[in-house]
């Protein structure tokens with residue numbers, strides 16, 4: 001699915017699909033925003049969803065907010081790379097922007113659940129790097145859901161009762177980060193991305209780079 005772009009050191013490499021998942025409220029949105037702000041060459045995948053817009057969310061930026069009929073039409077037309085039902089709503093990843101970014105040599109960041117992560121892994125195992133974010137405690141998780149102040153008490157109760165089920169998928173992920181505080185968790189997630197960008201197998205330009213180096217040594 002991916003073609004090569006250039007890494008920051010000029011060596012060609014395949015783009016990667018960087019996935020963050022967590023129970024609701026553990027901090028994926030916060031960490032995703034920081035990654036997009038601070039890491040170059042990384043583009044956010046904007047999901048389509050049938051859930052209602054929260055105060056402060058921007059259509060087309062946080063999500064593409066669509067009705068059920070539109071979502072079903074997108075599924076039928078094969079426009080979604082993966083999709084799943086979470087909390088009674090449908091969420092899916094539009095295929096076009098992801099393929100365009102990867103072809104342009106960019107990495108793509110996904111804030112998706114375990115179901116979507118499994119589907120991406122089935123499609124492109126070698127290109128998927130997945131991180132599961134855990135809260136330090138249940139009390140912190142509940143506090144964060146309340147502090148976000150964007151969901152009703154009933155919605156928060158639902159999300160808390162789903163958290164244990166969501167968390168049961170932690171072992172399917174490549175990395176686990178515990179979000180005690182934002183700065184440390186961000187530094188950890190950033191280190192993972194930086195290291196994964198340097199993986200030999202993704203760096204398709206290394207053979208010619210090393211050949212050129214050897215040529216210089218002989219010449």
Ligand SMILES: Nc1nc2c(ncn2[C@@H]2O[C@H](COP(=O)(O)OP(=O)(O)O)[C@@H](O)[C@H]2O)c(=O)[nH]1
Nearest residue numbers: 024025047083084086091092093111112113116
């Ligand atoms: N499979 C899949 N899951 C998604 C997608 N977009 C969002 N999600 C997940 O849906 C869940 C609910 O997201 P949201 O309603 O924004 O609530 P939040 O996690 O509390 O911010 C989260 O686990 C997201 O990671 C998507 O395109 N595909």
Ligand SMILES: Nc1ncnc2c1ncn2[C@@H]1O[C@H](COP(=O)(O)OP(=O)(O)O)[C@@H](O)[C@H]1O
Nearest residue numbers: 024025026027028029030144147148180181182
């Ligand atoms: N390490 C942290 N300490 C305290 N609050 C946090 C931390 N990380 C995130 N938050 C806050 O918790 C709430 C939920 O975080 P958010 O990133 O929206 O979670 P998610 O996207 O996983 O549902 C937000 O109000 C956010 O500012």
